[in-house]
Structures are given as C-alpha cells and as structure tokens.
Amino acid sequence: MRAERNRCADLLRVCAIGAVVAGHWLLVDVTYRGGRLSGLNALDHVGWVRWPTLLLQVMPVFFLVGGYANAVSWQARRQQGEDWRSWVQGRAVRLLWPTTVYAAVCALAAVAARIAGAEPAVLARAGWLVALHLWFLPVYLLLIALTPLLHAAHRRWGLAVPTVMALGAAGVDVLVLGPRLPVIGFANYLLVWGAMHQWGFAWQDGTLTTPRWRCRALAAGGVALLAALLGWGPFPVDMIGAGTRVGNTNPPSIALLAFAAAQTGLLLMAEPALQRLLTRPRLWQRVSRLNQAVMTVYLWHMIPVILVAVAFYPTGLAPQPAIGSIAWLALRIPWLALLTAALVPFTLALLRAQRPLRRLPAGVGPTAWWSPLLLVCGLAACFLPLTALAISGFAPAGRLAALPLALYAVGLTGIVCSGGPPPRRPGGGDPEDAGDPGSRQEPVLRACRRPEPLDRRRRSPAGRWQVPAPGWIRAGADSGRSSSSSAATCALWVVPAA
Numbered sequence: 127m128r129a130e131r132n133r134c135a136d137l138l139r140v141c142a143i144g145a146v147v148a149g150h151w152l153l154v155d156v157t158y159r160g161g162r163l164s165g166l167n168a169l170d171h172v173g174w175v176r177w178p179t180l181l182l183q184v185m186p187v188f189f190l191v192g193g194y195a196n197a198v199s200w201q202a203r204r205q206q207g208e209d210w211r212s213w214v215q216g217r218a219v220r221l222l223w224p225t226t227v228y229a230a231v232c233a234l235a236a237v238a239a240r241i242a243g244a245e246p247a248v249l250a251r252a253g254w255l256v257a258l259h260l261w262f263l264p265v266y267l268l269l270i271a272l273t274p275l276l277h278a279a280h281r282r283w284g285l286a287v288p289t290v291m292a293l294g295a296a297g298v299d300v301l302v303l304g305p306r307l308p309v310i311g312f313a314n315y316l317l318v319w320g321a322m323h324q325w326g327f328a329w330q331d332g333t334l335t336t337p338r339w340r341c342r343a344l345a346a347g348g349v350a351l352l353a354a355l356l357g358w359g360p361f362p363v364d365m366i367g368a369g370t371r372v373g374n375t376n377p378p379s380i381a382l383l384a385f386a387a388a389q390t391g392l393l394l395m396a397e398p399a400l401q402r403l404l405t406r407p408r409l410w411q412r413v414s415r416l417n418q419a420v421m422t423v424y425l426w427h428m429i430p431v432i433l434v435a436v437a438f439y440p441t442g443l444a445p446q447p448a449i450g451s452i453a454w455l456a457l458r459i460p461w462l463a464l465l466t467a468a469l470v471p472f473t474l475a476l477l478r479a480q481r482p483l484r485r486l487p488a489g490v491g492p493t494a495w496w497s498p499l500l501l502v503c504g505l506a507a508c509f510l511p512l513t514a515l516a517i518s519g520f521a522p523a524g525r526l527a528a529l530p531l532a533l534y535a536v537g538l539t540g541i542v543c544s545g546g547p548p549p550r551r552p553g554g555g556d557p558e559d560a561g562d563p564g565s566r567q568e569p570v571l572r573a574c575r576r577p578e579p580l581d582r583r584r585r586s587p588a589g590r591w592q593v594p595a596p597g598w599i600r601a602g603a604d605s606g607r608s609s610s611s612s613a614a615t616c617a618l619w620v621v622p623a624a
Contacts, residue, residue: 133404133413134397135191140416142187147427149182149366150259151465152458154431155449158439163248165255165435169364172450176364183365185262186322186386187393192266193326196273197280210274211498212548215541216488217270218505221421222538223483225263228425229515232256233531236521246524253527254519256428261516264509265315269323271505276320280327285334288324291317296380303360303372311377318378322386335394345391351384422476423469430468438464493545501544507537 155166168175203213239249279287295317302311328334355361360372361381374382404410438444447453511530
C-alpha cells in the first residue's frame with residue numbers, strides 16, 4: 127500500500143511555476159529601434175518594481191518541494207536495494223532528456239538565424255534570453271547527486287544541518303562583502319539552495335511541521351532576519367535581480383535564505399487548509415494535470431516572448447511606451463494575455479511531441495566498479511556547460527556556443543552509459559510516479575507522498591519519529607541497508623564544479 131499523495135506539494139509547484147513565468151514575462155520589456163529587436167530588464171529602469179519581487183521570487187518553493195520528492199524517492203529505492211549510482215542516474219536522466227530537446231531546438235534556431243543574417247548583437251541577446259533560466263539545472267543536479275549524503279545527515283542531525291548551512295552562507299557573505307574574496311561566493315549556491323532542499327527533507331518526515339510551532343518559528347525568524355538585513359544590512363530588497371553593490375541571487379545571499387525561511391514557514395502553516403481545499407475532485411484534477419506540464423513550461427516559457435516580439439514589434443502592431451510609464455504598466459496585462467495564448471497550445475504540442483522520452487532508458491551498458499566514477503564525470507561534464515549557457519546564452523557574440531553544447535552531449539552520454547537500471551520488483555516502482563502518468567521526464571515536478579499521521583508512527587531509541595514502511599518497501603529493507611553506506615561513500619566523490 128502506497129503512502130497518501132501530498133497534494134499540497136503539487137499545488138505549490140504549479141503555483142510556483144505560474145509565478146516564475148509571470149515574473150519573467152512582466153520584467154522583460156521588448157524594444158524595436160533602428161531596425162533592431164532588443165530587450166530591457168524593468169528592474170534596471172523602474173525602482174518600485176523591486177518590491178513586487180518579494181512576491182515573484184518563488185524558486186525556494188521548487189527546492190523545498192524538490193527536497194521532499196527526493197527524500198520520498200531515495201528512501202523507497204534504497205529500501206528496495208537500489209544503490210546511489212542507479213538512483214542518481216535515473217533522477218538526472220529524467221531531468222536532462224527534456225533539457226536536451228530544449229537545448230537542441232535552441233541551438234538549431236541559433237544556427238538558422240545566423241545563416242539568415244541575423245545581427246550578432248540581436249542573436250546574442252535572444253540566445254541569452256532563452257537560456258538564463260537554465261541556472262536552476264546545474265544546482266539541482268548537484269543536489270540530486272548529494273541527496274543520499276545530505277539525507278543521511280538529516281536523519282542523523284535533523285534541522286541542525288540547514289542551520290549550519292545558513293551560518294556557512296552568512297560567513298561566505300561576510301568574506302564576499304569584506305575582503306571581497308573571489309570565487310568563494312559560489313559556495314552559496316550549495317549552502318543557500320541546499321538549506322531549502324534540507325527543509326524539504328524535514329517537511330517530508332514531519333520534523334519541520336511537528337509540532338506545528340516549528341514552521342511558525344521558521345516564518346517569524348525569517349521575517350525578523352530579513353527585516354534586519356534589508357533595514358541595516360547591505361542587501362537590496364530586490365530578490366531577483368543582481369542589485370547594485372551586492373545582489374541576492376548571483377550568488378544567493380543570506381538575505382535570500384531569510385526570505386525563503388519566511389516563505390517556507392508561511393506555506394507550511396497553510397498546508398492543512400490547502401489540503402482541505404484540494405479534496406475537491408475538480409480542483410485536484412486540474413492541479414494534477416497542470417503538474418504534469420511544469421517542467422515543460424519552465425523550459426520553454428521564454429520562447430513565446432521571442433515569437434511574439436518577432437511577429438508584433440517589427441510590424442508596428444505592438445506599441446512601445448516608455449518603460450515604467452502608466453501606458454507601459456497598462457500594457458502589461460494584454461502582454462501577459464498574448465503570451466499565455468501563445469504558450470498554452472505550444473505547451474500542449476510539446477507534451478505530445480515529448481511522449482517518446484518516456485520510453486528512453488535511464489541507462490545502458492554493463493555495471494562495474496567504474497560506473498559510479500563515469501556517472502560523476504558525466505554529471506560534472508553537464509554541470510559546467512549548463513552553467514556556461516545560463517551565463518552567456520546559446521549564441522554569445524552572435525556565434526553558437528558549440529563547445530558547451532558538445533561538452534554537454536559528452537556528459538549526457540557518460541551518464542546514460544554508466545550502467546543499466548537495476549531490475550525492479552513487481553509493484554516496486556518509484557512511489558512518486560504513482561498516479562502521475564506521463565511524468566517520468568519531470569523529476570522536480572513529481573507527485574509527492576505524505577508521511578503517515580503521528581499516531582501511526584513509532585519512536586526510535588534516539589527519540590526521533592519513524593514511519594513504518596509499507597510491506598512492499600519492507601520486503602527490500604534488508605538489501606537496502608547494505609547499499610546505504612556505499613551510496614554515502616559514492617556521494618562524497620561529487621565535488622561542486624562551481
């Protein structure tokens with residue numbers, strides 16, 4: 127018997143992707159002057175726009191729900207006897223197959239535009255615009271690879287792990303703002319986003335929500351710390367842009383983590399009410415269907431901006447009021463409506479076209495002592511080019527980013543060829559796939575399972591709550607024990623490539 131699906135996690139994921147899409151669309155101001163298409167970031171030209179970013183910054187929700195989903199999946203697979211290599215390979219491949227399709231289409235479009243005579247500056251800007259959101263992928267890949275180790279740490283030390291991560295992030299900010307040490311700021315990509323991922327573990331096993339005052343304390347502490355950092359610290363209120371002297375996202379700052387704590391605490395406080403709301407069959411059916419399209423929407427949502435800009439701006443059909451003016455603000459609503467009208471059929475067509483991805487294997491070839499090493503090398507080879515694409519785009523200086531794309535292809539090949547998946551026991555599939563047909567290619571956006579109620583749990587000798595595993599999981603528990611230590615050892619091989 128499988129655990130009950132956490133419908134609140136699905137709803138948070140769907141709402142988060144809606145906020146991401148709306149935020150990106152609202153903050154992009156397309157211009158057409160002198161025969162050249164370009165775009166401006168509203169954050170750089172309209173000061174008051176920085177305050178709404180407190181509502182539009184929802185990436186912490188993705189890492190929170192991602193931590194929940196990874197905890198569910200890793201525990202189930204480990205108890206079935208699956209090791210670190212096959213689990214990480216499966217999660218990574220399911221994330222990278224749709225990404226590969228997106229990257230291939232963007233690369234072909236860049237080549238076609240270059241052959242058609244597009245100006246290098248215009249091509250570079252468009253290539254950057256459709257690649258900037260790829261930053262999420264290398265960070266999440268790193269957290270997937272470290273999940274066995276991080277989850278073992280959570281089981282041992284609980285909420286002390288994200289607390290230490292938060293202190294480490296504060297120390298990194300001090301070194302970045304004080305001595306201005308180079309490169310060290312990149313450590314916060316793991317410490318800040320990783321702390322949110324750890325909160326997902328704590329949500330999954332009830333550590334963060336039982337007793338309920340813990341999520342209230344997280345929200346109150348986050349609000350207090352954020353107010354202090356914005357009021358007396360050097361951090362800007364903008365939770366999306368780069369800021370002036372110091373930013374909150376590139377690299378992520380302790381202010382962003384404080385914001386995430388407040389956001390996470392408030393959302394978990396609302397979880398019981400949201401669960402009751404989602405008992406309505408029609409609403410849940412809509413959320414479930416939208417949940418299957420989240421990864422597709424995340425990857426492709428900037429393409430309609432390019433298509434609409436090319437169709438409406440050079441022809442003069444779209445007005446171009448001054449950015450930040452009343453007319454510009456009023457046009458944001460029809461702009462969102464137009465892009466939504468383009469995105470909906472585009473997404474439906476993509477979901478149909480991507481169906482063959484479900485049949486692609488997670489891995490091929492024999493499994494040997496070198497398989498974990500090949501997997502780690504493949505992950506690193508994907509991490510670096512995805513980071514480069516997110517920074518420079520698909521066509522830096524108007525030329526195709528051939529080297530990053532080639533390195534990415536090599537990395538994906540290494541991941542896939544690091545060994546075939548282990549045989550599955552009857553009825554022993556990944557619990558996050560249950561009731562979510564067609565979602566194999568969308569790992570971050572997976573159906574999540576709720577832990578059993580506290581009255582059905584038992585306490586371990588250390589006093590920590592444990593959830594009795596269903597029979598289909600307990601059958602593989604003995605073989606899973608031997609793989610957990612090797613999984614943690616393999617996870618230590620992963621070195622952040624930032």
